[in-house]
Amino acid sequence: MTQPHFPGGRCWVLGDDINTDYLAPGPYMKFGIDVIAQHCLKDVDPCFASQVRAGDLVIAGSNFGAGSSREQAVEVLRHLGVRCVIAQSFAGLFYRNGFNLGLPLLQGNTQSCGLATGDQAQLDLQSAKLSWGQAGRQSLQCTPIPAHLLQLVQDGGLVPHLHKRLARERAQSPQREQP
Amino acid sequence: MGQTLAQKLVARACGARQVQPGEIVTCKVDLAMMHDSGGPRRLQPHLEKLGVGVWDPERIVVVTDHYVPATDAASQRIVHIARDWVREHGIRHFYDEQGICHVVTPQHGHIRPGMFAVGGDSHSCTGGAFGAYMFGIGATEMLGVVVTGEIWLRVPHSIAHVWTGKLPDGVSAKDMVLYACTRFGMDGGQYEAIEFQGEAVQALSMNERMTLSNMAAELGAQVGLIAPDDTTCRWLLDAGVAPQALAHWPQWHGDADAPYLERHIMDASSLQPQVSAPGSPAQAEPASVFGQERIDIAYIGACTGAKLEDLRMAARVLQGHKVAQGTQLLVAPASAKDQRLAAEDGSLGILVEAGAVLLPNSCGACAGYGSNTFAENTNAITTTARNFKGRMGAASSRVFLASPYTVAASAVTGYVTDPREVMA
Numbered sequence: 001m002t003q004p005h006f007p008g009g010r011c012w013v014l015g016d017d018i019n020t021d022y023l024a025p026g027p028y029m030k031f032g033i034d035v036i037a038q039h040c041l042k043d044v045d046p047c048f049a050s051q052v053r054a055g056d057l058v059i060a061g062s063n064f065g066a067g068s069s070r071e072q073a074v075e076v077l078r079h080l081g082v083r084c085v086i087a088q089s090f091a092g093l094f095y096r097n098g099f100n101l102g103l104p105l106l107q108g109n110t111q112s113c114g115l116a117t118g119d120q121a122q123l124d125l126q127s128a129k130l131s132w133g134q135a136g137r138q139s140l141q142c143t144p145i146p147a148h149l150l151q152l153v154q155d156g157g158l159v160p161h162l163h164k165r166l167a168r169e170r171a172q173s174p175q176r177e178q179p
Numbered sequence: 180m181g182q183t184l185a186q187k188l189v190a191r192a193c194g195a196r197q198v199q200p201g202e203i204v205t206c207k208v209d210l211a212m213m214h215d216s217g218g219p220r221r222l223q224p225h226l227e228k229l230g231v232g233v234w235d236p237e238r239i240v241v242v243t244d245h246y247v248p249a250t251d252a253a254s255q256r257i258v259h260i261a262r263d264w265v266r267e268h269g270i271r272h273f274y275d276e277q278g279i280c281h282v283v284t285p286q287h288g289h290i291r292p293g294m295f296a297v298g299g300d301s302h303s304c305t306g307g308a309f310g311a312y313m314f315g316i317g318a319t320e321m322l323g324v325v326v327t328g329e330i331w332l333r334v335p336h337s338i339a340h341v342w343t344g345k346l347p348d349g350v351s352a353k354d355m356v357l358y359a360c361t362r363f364g365m366d367g368g369q370y371e372a373i374e375f376q377g378e379a380v381q382a383l384s385m386n387e388r389m390t391l392s393n394m395a396a397e398l399g400a401q402v403g404l405i406a407p408d409d410t411t412c413r414w415l416l417d418a419g420v421a422p423q424a425l426a427h428w429p430q431w432h433g434d435a436d437a438p439y440l441e442r443h444i445m446d447a448s449s450l451q452p453q454v455s456a457p458g459s460p461a462q463a464e465p466a467s468v469f470g471q472e473r474i475d476i477a478y479i480g481a482c483t484g485a486k487l488e489d490l491r492m493a494a495r496v497l498q499g500h501k502v503a504q505g506t507q508l509l510v511a512p513a514s515a516k517d518q519r520l521a522a523e524d525g526s527l528g529i530l531v532e533a534g535a536v537l538l539p540n541s542c543g544a545c546a547g548y549g550s551n552t553f554a555e556n557t558n559a560i561t562t563t564a565r566n567f568k569g570r571m572g573a574a575s576s577r578v579f580l581a582s583p584y585t586v587a588a589s590a591v592t593g594y595v596t597d598p599r600e601v602m603a
Binding site for chain 1: 216225251323565
């Protein structure tokens with residue numbers, strides 16, 4: 001069996017109830033995303049912000065992203081290069097924010113998957129499947145992302161999506177164009 | 180088959196006769212509320228790039244409350260952006276340094292039964308207390324709303340929290356919701372709609388209903404709805420809402436045969452004052468359990484716990500008492516209007532006489548953004564909604580959550596205290 005050709009990344013395994021205040025701590029909210037990102041998860045895992053690399057995956061327990069509407073909680077993860085968060089469950093507001101900012105979120109049974117921080121895993125977003133171990137023998141099938149949200153992520157989030165929509169509307173009614 | 184209140188509200192907003200839970204619909208937004216932190220400073224750069232204005236300035240409410248008062252250059256910049264932005268876009272409904280958005284916005288009559296509204300803050304579900312479908316969204320989603328006037332929604336299932344009986348004296352809506360958080364967990368709401376029902380809910384004042392709906396966020400629900408009634412209408416008429424704008428309120432209720440996903444019956448008459456242990460609102464036990472906990476700071480603040488009614492509850496406990504030596508009582512009234520009314524009826528005087536220190540009408544320490552956050556190893560008891568590690572200050576500070584009665588009583592004794600021990 002050949003190794004599947006999906007991008008791999010290191011896993012960061014976190015617990016339940018990772019809230020927005022851990023991800024984007026209040027005292028730094030007045031600054032730019034580069035500053036907030038340096039403090040991401042400092043009260044949970046002080047190594048995370050300095051050691052996380054582009055393409056890494058966050059594996060978490062239940063109710064990931066509980067708390068505030070501050071979407072910097074999503075933005076820091078994107079800024080730090082996190083490719084996807086796979087959790088047992090997400091807080092609803094964080095879930096919307098994730099896709100709006102182009103960060104895919106997958107729901108799966110992470111609690112019994114046996115992954116540990118530092119493990120390498122491959123992710124096929126389209127089929128919502130995470131695989132790891134020798135020749136990808138271990139895997140976790142997550143709930144596929146609803147079509148309209150997958151489209152949002154593929155567009156890069158809501159802002160590029162809005163650009164597309166406005167361009168379409170302007171093409172249909174030229175009188176609405178900006179001077 | 181009947182319809183839940185959530186189904187009726189969403190159906191109106193998306194222009195359908197009926198909607199079913201699970202359906203994805205696009206709704207027209209009646210009101211978009213935002214504050215200085217998640218609002219203009221985040222929207223402005225994108226709006227410029229998109230080259231568009233806002234869809235309807237009359238349907239937008241902007242409130243400065245997070246970086247208020249601005250104590251440094253970065254905070255000042257954020258508040259300035261909000262002031263410039265409302266001017267630039269012709270937004271009349273701007274409330275600058277007048278209190279917290281979830282309290283100030285209904286005080287000006289912007290939230291009415293039957294509306295579909297969004298707010299750029301997780302506690303926007305407070306609006307559900309008025310029979311409006313109101314929920315919190317992030318700044319990027321708010322950008323989508325201010326450009327298009329629309330938002331997508333998965334029609335929620337509904338979970339009924341039915342409170343029977345009558346609350347005992349010294350027990351309040353905050354105790355009800357801390358109890359519910361603990362019983363169902365912070366994800367117990369499953370991002371569905373919670374509908375608060377029953378005689379104990381109907382008996383609550385408008386401010387108390389707002390406390391219940393406010394903490395639908397901590398229950399993990401998208402909205403926390405309460406069907407409007409006479410109490411709602413009287414409050415809104417007082418707030419200056421025209422009677423004709425309230426004409427249709429009787430239609431906004433859940434039908435008895437509506438398909439509720441879960442229906443939980445809870446007895447208000449046996450409820451004791453609740454205190455949530457540091458770390459999560461979902462760790463409540465009767466206040467008496469924590470009687471050995473020494474308190475450095477008793478904090479009455481936030482949209483959850485410093486409205487007029489909250490200040491009155493605290494005053495009832497503090498009447499004739501002094502704050503314990505070694506304990507500080509901080510009071511940040513939720514809005515300038517609440518503060519003025521509390522001054523007029525004598526409640527504020529009682530608080531100050533007892534030794535309370537008054538703080539500005541803003542989110543203050545609750546959001547953990549600016550001044551008055553808790554120092555290392557502080558033991559605090561607060562009327563706020565969240566006590567996550569490090570949210571309100573140092574990671575080593577410990578925050579207990581409780582009602583205004585319980586926070587005031589704990590200020591008097593210097594220990595976590597069941598308010599009925601202090602109340603005459």
